[in-house]
Amino acid sequence: MPELLRGKKELGAVYTPKPIIDFMLSRLNISSTQPLAVLEPACADAPFLSAFQQKFGKRHALTGVEIDHEAKRKSGLKNFEFHNQDFLLWETECRYDVILGNPPYGIIGNESHYPISALKEVKSEYKARSSTWRGKYNIYGAFIEQSVKLLKPNGQLCFVVPATWLLLDDFILLRKFLSEHGELHVHYLGKAFAKVNVVAVVLYFVKNARRALRLYDGKTLCVKRTHYNGDLIAFEDDFTREFEKKNPVRIGDFFNIHFAARSPEVKKSAIVFSEKKNGRTPLLTGRNLKPNAIDYETNYTGLYVEHRRANELRAFYGFPHIVVGHTKGAKVVAAFDERCYAWREEFHLVPKCSVNEKSVVAYLNSALVQRYVATRYRDMIPHLTKTQLSRLPIPTDLK
Ligand SMILES: C[S@@+](CC[C@H](N)C(=O)[O-])C[C@H]1O[C@@H](n2cnc3c(N)ncnc32)[C@H](O)[C@@H]1O
Incomplete structure (x- = not known):
């Protein structure tokens, strides 16, 4: 043509x-x-x-x-x-x-x-x-x-x-x-x-x-x-149907799911700086998040946060919690942020009830979860959405 x-x-x-x-x-x-x-x-x-x-x-x-x-x-x-x-x-x-x-x-x-x-x-x-x-x-x-x-x-x-x-x-x-x-x-x-x-x-x-x-x-x-x-x-097969039947509870039943603070808000914040100083830690992004690991050292954003005030940006930066990738393609990548850093990306999971967060992290990174997500959603969108994450089946015994 x-x-x-x-x-x-x-x-x-x-x-x-x-x-x-x-x-x-x-x-x-x-x-x-x-x-x-x-x-x-x-x-x-x-x-x-x-x-x-x-x-x-x-x-x-x-x-x-x-x-x-x-x-x-x-x-x-x-x-x-x-x-x-x-x-x-x-x-x-x-x-x-x-x-x-x-x-x-x-x-x-x-x-x-x-x-x-x-x-x-x-x-x-x-x-x-x-x-x-x-x-x-x-x-x-x-x-x-x-x-x-x-x-x-x-x-x-x-x-x-x-x-x-x-x-x-x-x-x-x-x-x-x-x-x-x-x-x-x-x-x-x-x-x-x-x-x-x-x-x-x-x-x-x-x-x-x-x-x-x-x-x-x-x-x-x-x-x-x-x-x-x-x-x-979304697609389904015997595996996804069985998986949902076996795990009738969803991630959204256990956790409130929040987005990180966005770029414009971060730029305006009084606790975010471009110079490194004592008491300031890197503002983390998706690149710092790996399956079951967080790279706290590399600064991909070029920005630093006054660490003890991170909770002023988002309350949940002030306590240890699970971080799940939004920008990781159609995969589930999760880690536990025990050092309470501030983030500019990804999902942040705040428990609604008592739940074993370390076991949830291991579960989210498991081959079974990857298979479920890949089968249901394939490559139809280039990232994981809040709705997809919130509907992910989760075993009740992780509670
Ligand atoms: C994806 S192309 C498809 C062209 C053609 N149907 C084909 O399959 O080869 C979309 C076409 O939509 C036209 N287009 C874009 N906005 C339009 C609008 N609001 N009303 C009418 N045509 C529009 C573009 O100029 C372009 O020719």
Whole structure:
């Protein structure tokens, strides 16, 4: 495909490989002999509509919406209506039988921090129109919501999107919204885009009265729910089910889980300094945390804390407690901070009841826990979230 048609990075453009388009078309249930209304949002040169027409014939009415006026229309398409518009602000009375494509993805904001910079002026308008917007959100979430709203009853939506919405709390409202409007099938693809470090899934959704969920590894069915309520979506197998049954209590039942003090707060703090002096200890980060060990010596932050006042930054820096990695990939890494240092990263576990913290640390670093987390969440997000940690099964005898 010529470079021009690949679209602009600041608009979240990523070209979809043909085998993924073919797989997505194979998911669609196209039995009607009537012409269907088919939409490709963020279509660029409309690769999905072209493939749809090739596979299902020329009788269908095809519509593409694309914001980038330089993205070319595919000339060979029949029955094709092209709108050079922002899909999230596009007003239409039409409703569609099939909506498919590869929406842009990325958090909208300044180019120094966020991938989608071209749309930052309209972000507040997107937010106002989207009922699922939460936290920093991601533009693909708003595309999913808008597309579901444009489906006819029994209409089908098929998008390839990042996997993050399955797990992150920023997508709680989106998952709930999907669970309330139809039946959801998710196909995990892994890192399916060459040179793009994104774990992708195909979301296939039918707007109907069923509230079912199916999660597939590629084409293999792994999880089936007849009543889906919008909860996070993760893999399971005999091992994870047995592990949960054997350990019915969760980490969140034993501990309150806190984030470390964040950078802006640390910078403003009267007890944090850039010079080393007696009574000051390094402000620790994730790099200081190892399985069952803390490197108290290396200063990765370049900052020092007045040690006896560390509890002014966070009360829990003032007593020994468990620290669990947030920035360690999808692994569980835990250690017991018995020297009560201040941290700029990671999770800090404060017991709600009497519990053997040293045994909990050993358990969290164990091969069994690593296997559980790797099986449930794979590489779908690049870190461990508070929700994942809080739901981790834990043996009751560690109490
Ligand atoms: C991930 S690319 C996919 C392109 C094409 N569907 C494909 O698979 O090759 C996303 C496209 O979304 C377009 N885009 C970004 N924001 C948009 C918006 N708000 N409305 C419409 N199109 C948008 C970009 O210009 C880009 O062409």
